[in-house]
Amino acid sequence: MLTYQTETHARGREALLHxxxxxxxxxxxxxxxxxxxxxxxxxxxYIDCTAQAWSNNLGANDSRxxxxxxxxxxxxxxxxxxxxxxxxxxxxxxxxxxxxxxLDRVGFxxxxxxxxxxxxxxxxxxRPDARHVAVLHDAYHGRSLxxxxxxxxxxxNVFGILQPQFLRLPRPDxxxxxxxxxxxxxxxxxxxxIRDILTKGTEGPVAALIYExxxxxxxHNEFSARWHQGIREICDEYGIMLIIDEVQTGLGRTGRMxxxxxxxxxxxxxxxxxxxxxxxxxxxxxxxxxxxxxLAGDDQLTFGQFPISIAAGxxxxxxxxxxxxxxxxxxxGRYATERLLEMQKRHPLIGEVRSPGLMVSIELVRDRVTxxxxxxxxxxxxxxxxxxxxxxxxxxxxxxxxLIKIKPPLDISREHLSTxxxxxxxxxxxxxxxxxxx
Ligand code: PMP
Numbered sequence: 001m002l003t004y005q006t007e008t009h010a011r012g013r014e015a016l017l018h019x020x021x022x023x024x025x026x027x028x029x030x031x032x033x034x035x036x037x038x039x040x041x042x043x044x045x046y047i048d049c050t051a052q053a054w055s056n057n058l059g060a061n062d063s064r065x066x067x068x069x070x071x072x073x074x075x076x077x078x079x080x081x082x083x084x085x086x087x088x089x090x091x092x093x094x095x096x097x098x099x100x101x102x103l104d105r106v107g108f109x110x111x112x113x114x115x116x117x118x119x120x121x122x123x124x125x126x127r128p129d130a131r132h133v134a135v136l137h138d139a140y141h142g143r144s145l146x147x148x149x150x151x152x153x154x155x156x157n158v159f160g161i162l163q164p165q166f167l168r169l170p171r172p173d174x175x176x177x178x179x180x181x182x183x184x185x186x187x188x189x190x191x192x193x194i195r196d197i198l199t200k201g202t203e204g205p206v207a208a209l210i211y212e213x214x215x216x217x218x219x220h221n222e223f224s225a226r227w228h229q230g231i232r233e234i235c236d237e238y239g240i241m242l243i244i245d246e247v248q249t250g251l252g253r254t255g256r257m258x259x260x261x262x263x264x265x266x267x268x269x270x271x272x273x274x275x276x277x278x279x280x281x282x283x284x285x286x287x288x289x290x291x292x293x294x295l296a297g298d299d300q301l302t303f304g305q306f307p308i309s310i311a312a313g314x315x316x317x318x319x320x321x322x323x324x325x326x327x328x329x330x331x332x333g334r335y336a337t338e339r340l341l342e343m344q345k346r347h348p349l350i351g352e353v354r355s356p357g358l359m360v361s362i363e364l365v366r367d368r369v370t371x372x373x374x375x376x377x378x379x380x381x382x383x384x385x386x387x388x389x390x391x392x393x394x395x396x397x398x399x400x401x402x403l404i405k406i407k408p409p410l411d412i413s414r415e416h417l418s419t420x421x422x423x424x425x426x427x428x429x430x431x432x433x434x435x436x437x438x
Pocket of ligand 1: 110140142143217247248273
């Protein structure tokens with residue numbers, strides 16, 4: 001690369017607020033992306049098993065999305081939220097038509113965090129006497145001040161004076177159930193504890209309970225059908241709005257359009273984001289008609305209905321449907337899971353293989369009985385794979401930090417998925433043999 005560029009980039013890296021001084025060696029400078037491939041500034045090609053931020057459900061730079069965004073750019077780039085654009089109305093109609101049963105209203109914004117806040121505002125608008133909003137342990141709902149408070153406790157949190165207190169409810173753990181309990185008993189106990197907290201541990205109404213159908217950043221924690229059904233019953237009994245955060249699981253990731261469809265969950269409100277924009281910032285909320293709408297000023301942001309994102313989103317959702325990416329995700333997911341289960345027989349590091357769809361991950365443990373998280377090993381796997389041209393997802397989740405995620409675009413080719421799994425197999429062997437040096 002040109003020296004002038006190298007020097008400018010080095011100074012730019014220093015200038016960035018979000019960059020550790022000197023730059024993070026794991027951070028690549030990306031210059032191009034297509035489908036499930038990305039290229040760095042040195043021209044090196046990578047298979048991207050992260051879909052960037054689990055958000056390119058449709059592969060990167062899909063020509064249909066790019067053309068729609070260019071066309072919208074030529075027409076009108078910015079419209080105040082008090083006006084509509086044709087694509088806005090078409091996307092509203094389309095999303096409502098594919099939403100889980102009964103969700104027939106939609107609101108847009110640009111970030112998952114702001115969409116979660118929109119859902120929370122809707123809950124409070126509809127329950128003005130509420131005193132609490134509930135979340136689950138190990139949840140992740142974003143990084144705005146409010147959604148950060150709704151997520152797992154942030155290490156060394158200095159933002160507290162500006163953050164609300166959420167009611168944090170226990171959850172079952174299918175991999176590490178509470179001591180002495182089966183997974184079924186752990187689920188029943190968690191549901192009982194939640195009832196106790198709502199009955200005896202809180203004063204005043206709870207406006208909403210928000211949870212992810214599979215906790216994403218919290219460690220790919222899945223729940224049983226009994227749990228989802230039990231939570232629905234509790235919400236009905238206590239008059240609590242059930243908000244399902246599908247920012248990560250929506251738009252085909254689990255092999256169905258929504259994880260709510262996959263698990264048979266009946267949300268009152270569903271939050272979407274990431275994959276909906278086809279690589280452009282877009283998120284929002286689907287809600288039942290029976291809830292009161294927002295009043296003027298409740299939820300207006302300058303770029304909340306950004307026409308280019310909306311046009312890109314309209315093209316992306318149409319493409320996800322036209323290409324039947326839900327089925328593709330389900331098929332790829334079955335293939336990846338089979339291969340990982342076979343690898344688990346040979347690699348003691350693999351504690352558990354998780355799916356469904358292309359929400360695939362493995363939890364690395366030092367011992368399958370104690371399930372001690374293998375954090376440094378997971379990081380070594382991540383780094384060695386990246387050296388070999390495969391970007392794996394890595395969980396830096398506070399408590400565990402030992403998850404390797406494989407969540408590529410849903411239209412990844414079988415060849416690329418297979419190569420990525422070959423590389424994972426190879427680097428697991430290197431890490432297990434203690435011969436990590438490339
Ligand atoms: N909810 C969930 C479940 C998420 O995974 C994320 C992002 N990882 C968010 C909300 C926040 O989305 P954003 O980063 O777009 O604000």
